[in-house]
Amino acid sequence: MDHTHCDAAMSIPNALIGIAILSCVMSVAVLGSLFRTQVPGIRRWCVASGLLAVTATLLLFRRSDLVVLGASVLLIVASLLAIHGFRQFFHRPPSVVWEYGALCAILAGLVYWTYVSPDVSARGAMISGFLAYIRFVIAWVVQRYRPAGRPKYAYHFVAIAAVLGAVVHAVRCVVYGSGLAHESVFLEETPLNVAFLGMAILTLPCLSVGMVMLTHDRLAERMERLATIDDLTGALGRRAFIARTEALFELAKVAKSKLSIAILDIDNFKSINDRFGHAAGDQALAHVALTISRELRQTDVLGRIGGEEFALLMPLTGKEEAARLTNRLRTLVAASVARAPTGDVACTLSAGVDEFGDGDTVASVMARADTALYAAKANGRNCVMTAGSSQPADALVSSFPA
DSSP: OOHHHHHHHTOHHHHHHHHHHHHHHHHHHHHHHTGGGTOTTHHHHHHHHHHHHHHHHHHHHOOOHHHHHHHHHHHHHHHHHHHHHHHHHTTSOSOOHHHHHHHHHHHHHHHIIIIISOOHHHHHHHHHHHHHHHHHHHHHHHHHSOOTTSOSHHHHHHHHHHHHHHHHHHHHHHHHHTTSSOOSSTTOOOHHHHHHHHHHHHHHHHHHHHHHHHHHHHHHHHHHHHHHBOTTTOSBOHHHHHHHHHHHHHHHHHHTOOEEEEEEEETTHHHHHHHHOHHHHHHHHHHHHHHHHHHOOTTOEEEEOSSSEEEEEEETOOHHHHHHHHHHHHHHHHTOEEEETTEEEEOOEEEEEEEOOTTOOHHHHHHHHHHHHHHHHHTTSSOEEETTOSSBOOOOOOOOOO
């Protein structure tokens, strides 16, 4: 029996490489199952995991110079694909030009230290240095572009896993690059080399799990958006708008600040659908919402609370000022047209405005604003009425504060 071959087959590096293969194959399976979600970056992550599995498989069975060179190239390419995937996930340009220059330099170094002046330590230090860079950049990208308002756990998990891997590779680069340790044979089974290999491989499944966690968070964000945002107009849905209104009303009561609301309705919307078709009606809704949204102040909140009915919440704003601002929106909508396949559609708005006061509830204020809206309709449409008033609001067009 060939005990040397048996010992090599059962060596610790081989066992660790086997673990890496299983981890990468599982990552490919999980990430591949998420392709249908169309989350940016997943395909690059999946290909990167597949290349890492191929790399590890090559090293598991044969370690000739050519195989080691090929595996090293695959490792570098997989690492680049991984960082490209993270950038793409956060809607950033995936590629950085100088990284391709670094790739060419590394390829030249691999050839030089493999065939011209064989040096396993120098070759390993160079690769570890590049992998450390990739991991540090992953951590930076995740923290720099983490979306505001999302749970932090998944992003911190990925960043920590990336930093830990970066530290392992950076230390290995320094140790072998400075000559503190020497590797005479690729994947030589020394305690130090085994420790570096084990820690580096341990961070791989952590990073893969992190990719899945980020994807899950992106899907959760989509579902939350579908539950709170009206898909056609981009305004808050009725339930989300009322919840936001209740929260801002409580803040206004504590701060003793003004808060007003306007309820706006597209005039003769049914006739738009009947004359131009429902697709044109949808275009009209989207156009009105976009026209209003472009003029909103940072604190204002727009919601779609019915079929063709919108509500606009205006913090730090009294009833008279709210009426003037709403009237400005009315004139802007009346002066524009919605582009539809069946022709240009002109829209006008009627609106009712009221201010929150002591003893009010959200329901009572919205009811008064709604009554004012009906008064505007009765007054001939295309006007703004304030609650309790029998005349349309002043038609003065006032600008929003910058």
